[in-house]
Each structure stands twice: as structure tokens, then as C-alpha cells.
Amino acid sequence: xxxxxxLDEERGxxxxxxxxxxxxxxxxxxDVNEFIRERMGSEVPMIPELASHLINSGGKRLRPMLTIxxxxxxxxxxxxHIKLAAAxxxxxxxxxxxxxxxxxxxxxxxxxxxxxxxxxxASVLVGDFLLGRAFKLxxxxxxxxxxxxxxxxxAVIAEGEVMQLAAAKDTGTTEDAYMRxxxxxxxxxxxxxxxxxxxxxxxxxxxxxxxxxYGRNLxxxxxxxxxxLDYGGRQATSATLGKNVGDDFRERKITLPVVLAFRRxxxxxxxxxxxDQREGDLEHATKLMARHNTIDATIARAQHYGAxxxxxxxxxxxxxxxxxxxxxxxxxxxxTH
Numbered sequence: 366x367x368x369x370x371x372l373d374e375e376r377g378x379x380x381x382x383x384x385x386x387x388x389x390x391x392x393x394x395x396d397v398n399e400f401i402r403e404r405m406g407s408e409v410p411m412i413p414e415l416a417s418h419l420i421n422s423g424g425k426r427l428r429p430m431l432t433i434x435x436x437x438x439x440x441x442x443x444x445x446h447i448k449l450a451a452a453x454x455x456x457x458x459x460x461x462x463x464x465x466x467x468x469x470x471x472x473x474x475x476x477x478x479x480x481x482x483x484x485x486x487a488s489v490l491v492g493d494f495l496l497g498r499a500f501k502l503x504x505x506x507x508x509x510x511x512x513x514x515x516x517x518x519x520a521v522i523a524e525g526e527v528m529q530l531a532a533a534k535d536t537g538t539t540e541d542a543y544m545r546x547x548x549x550x551x552x553x554x555x556x557x558x559x560x561x562x563x564x565x566x567x568x569x570x571x572x573x574x575x576x577x578x579y580g581r582n583l584x585x586x587x588x589x590x591x592x593x594l595d596y597g598g599r600q601a602t603s604a605t606l607g608k609n610v611g612d613d614f615r616e617r618k619i620t621l622p623v624v625l626a627f628r629r630x631x632x633x634x635x636x637x638x639x640x641d642q643r644e645g646d647l648e649h650a651t652k653l654m655a656r657h658n659t660i661d662a663t664i665a666r667a668q669h670y671g672a673x674x675x676x677x678x679x680x681x682x683x684x685x686x687x688x689x690x691x692x693x694x695x696x697x698x699x700x701t702h
Contacts, residue, residue: 382696383425386689390433393447397429400451404498415479415491419458422474427587427693428558429454435562435576438678438686445506446565452515453558455499460522460554462492467526468616472609511561518557525549529618534638536627538619547588548581555584575680579690582674587697589667592620594702596651598660611647621666625659626650664698671698 387394405416429450436446464470465478466485472478480488496519503512528546532538559580563573590598595613613620617637627633632649635641654660671694681687 382689382692383427386430386434386693389685389689390430390437393433393437393450394426394430396444396447397426397433397450397454400447400502401454404451404455404502405495407494411483411487412491412494415483415487416458416495418476418479418482419461419473420454422476424474426454428457428554431555431558431580431583431690432562434686434690435559435580436566437562438576438681438684438690439563439566439568439572441562441566443565445508446562448502448506449508449511449515449561449565450558452499452502453554453561455495455502456515456519456522457554459492459495459499460526462488462495464526467530468612468618470612470616506565508561508565510564514557514561514564518553521549521553525551525553532619534617534640535619536633536638538624540621540624543619543621543624544585547585551588552581552584555587556581559583571680575677578677579674582670582677583694583697586667586670586674586694589621589663589670590698590700592622593660593663593667594700595620596622596654596660598622598664600701614647614650615642621663622654622659623650625662626654626657667698671695 401420405413405420407413432450432453433446461473462479465473466480466488469480470478471481478488479491483491499519500512500516503515506512525546525548529550532542532546556577557580560573560577563576592613595610597610609615613623614636617640619637623633623637632646632653636646636650674694675691678687678690
């Protein structure tokens with residue numbers, strides 16, 4: 366059972382965690398970025414133009430960095446981890462393009478979403494193109510196990526999105542049901558990205574399982590903090606988030622802060638199930654969450670899963686990569702955007 370680290374300590378350690386990890390994997394990530402630039406090329410001009418809009422929009426590339434760091438923590442010295450990391454980023458980008466269409470989102474990382482610039486049809490089709498590129502990169506590594514893990518993750522992510530779509534507006538959604546959604550739609554790719562680092566290194570099943578557990582629990586923690594920030598947790602604003610605060614509310618998504626605040630009252634029925642949202646409703650929703658302490662409760666759950674992620678790394682000897690992955694947990698939990 367993991368020990369929950371105090372939030373102030375997490376924030377202190379987490380502030381520079383991404384920068385430290387980026388520095389540690391910088392050379393490998395240069396190669397990953399080169400693969401990304403090369404493989405998103407097409408004779409159809411709109412494809413690289415649209416893909417570049419999102420890929421080059423300032424994302425931290427946490428998932429491909431996970432693959433690189435996981436391979437390095439396992440002592441891998443080959444080159445196929447570069448292709449797998451690029452495949453992971455293509456998978457992630459494809460899901461973002463599709464998600465923005467499904468959610469009718471206007472902003473992503475502080476910029477207009479691709480669908481707002483090129484339209485829904487182009488966004489979906491370019492997402493499909495990137496999925497194809499991802500699978501081609503996987504095949505080139507000739508690691509059938511890695512292909513199995515990532516292709517399974519792609520299917521699970523799609524299932525998670527459908528589960529969320531089905532749960533949208535359902536004010537009877539339980540915490541357990543919501544956790545199943547985020548384990549599928551968010552944590553699955555984190556888990557796969559980390560696990561394939563052990564697979565490509567040909568490590569034993571214990572190390573594969575440890576990295577899968579690390580990635581899965583990190584992904585859960587990451588999403589729970591995202592849920593809290595969407596309702597203005599930690600004084601989050603649209604400027605700091607790169608998207609509109611309250612998007613989940615406007616899209617009538619059932620997220621954990623809502624589940625914890627919900628008391629089958631007329632307000633939640635009206636704004637989420639019936640879609641009758643009025644001026645001042647978002648502010649009232651955040652006041653209800655403050656009254657029931659649901660933002661802090663959501664972050665506390667994120668801390669719990671973060672502790673499990675840290676514990677999963679105990680199987681590996683001390684190294685700069687192990688420490689970087691531990692610090693990454695602190696960043697994901699303490700982040701404000």
C-alpha cells in the first residue's frame with residue numbers, strides 16, 4: 366500500500382519534473398520528433414498541415430517520453446524504442462483529433478482545435494491517417510508483443526470513449542463506473558506506453574507488469590487532476606489550462622467531481638440530463654462542489670493512485686530514469702494546467 370505524499374511536497378518535487386525528464390531523454394526525443402515529422406508527411410497537403418497544427422502545438426509528449434524512459438530503465442540499447450515512442454504519439458494525437466470532434470471542443474492547448482480550422486470531416490480522416498502511420502511504425506519493430514499491447518490499447522481507448530458517451534448526461538453514474546471509463550480512455554495508453562519499454566528490452570514478466578501498473582495508475586491520477594482543474598480547482602483558468610474552464614460541464618460530461626457532488630437533486634438533473642443550462646449554472650455547480658469538498662476529494666484519489674504508481678517502480682534499481690519517473694508522478698498530481 367502506497368503512502369500518500371503531502372501535496373506541498375509533491376508540488377515542490379513536481380515543478381521541474383517534466384523539464385528534468387525532457388533533459389534526460391532529449392537525444393532520444395530528437396529522434397522521435399524526426400520520425401514524427403517524416404511519417405506525418407503526405408502528398409495530400411492538408412494531412413501534414415492539420416497534423417502539424419496539433420502535434421506542434423506545445424504538448425509535453427508525456428506518453429512517448431514514458432516509452433523512452435521505460436526502455437532506458439530496463440537497460441535497452443537498441444533503436445526500436447524510438448519508433449514505438451513515435452507510434453504512441455501518433456495514437457495519442459489521433460485520439461485527440463477524434464475527441465475534439467465528439468466533444469465539439471473549440472480550444473486545445475490554447476489554440477483553436479483542428480475541427481474549428483479544417484472542419485470535423487478532415488479532423489476525423491487525418492486522425493485515421495495517423496492511426497495508420499502508428500501501426501506501420503509498430504510493425505517495423507517486428508515486436509509482435511508490442512503490436513499486441515498498443516493495438517489492444519487503441520481498441521480499449523475507443524471503448525472508453527464510447528463508455529463516456531453512453532454515460533454522458535446519466536446522473537446515475539457511479540464512481541466505479543466512472544473509474545472504468547478513465548481507466549479505458551486515458552490510463553490505457555499510459556499503461557501501454559510504459560509496458561512496451563520492458564517488452565522491447567525483453568525483460569521478464571514482472572518488470573512488464575510493474576511498468577504497466579506504473580503507467581496505468583499514473584494515467585488515472587493524471588485524468589483525475591484534469592477533472593478537478595476543469596472546474597477551476599487550484600485556481601485554474603482558461604489561460605492556464607489552454608482550454609475553457611467548465612468545458613466538461615458545458616458538454617454535460619459526468620466526471621468524478623460531479624459524481625461526488627451529485628445528490629440526485631433537480632439542479633444536476635436539469636443541467637446535465639436535460640441540458641437546460643442557464644447563466645450562472647457553472648458557478649453554482651462549483652459552489653456545490655466546494656460545499657461537498659469534491660475537488661479536494663478528487664485530488665486525494667489522484668494522490669492515492671500516484672502512490673501506487675510510485676510503488677510499482679520499487680522493483681527497479683536506483684537510477685536517474687527511475688527517479689525521473691517517480692518525479693513525473695509528483696508533477697502529474699501537483700500540476701495546475
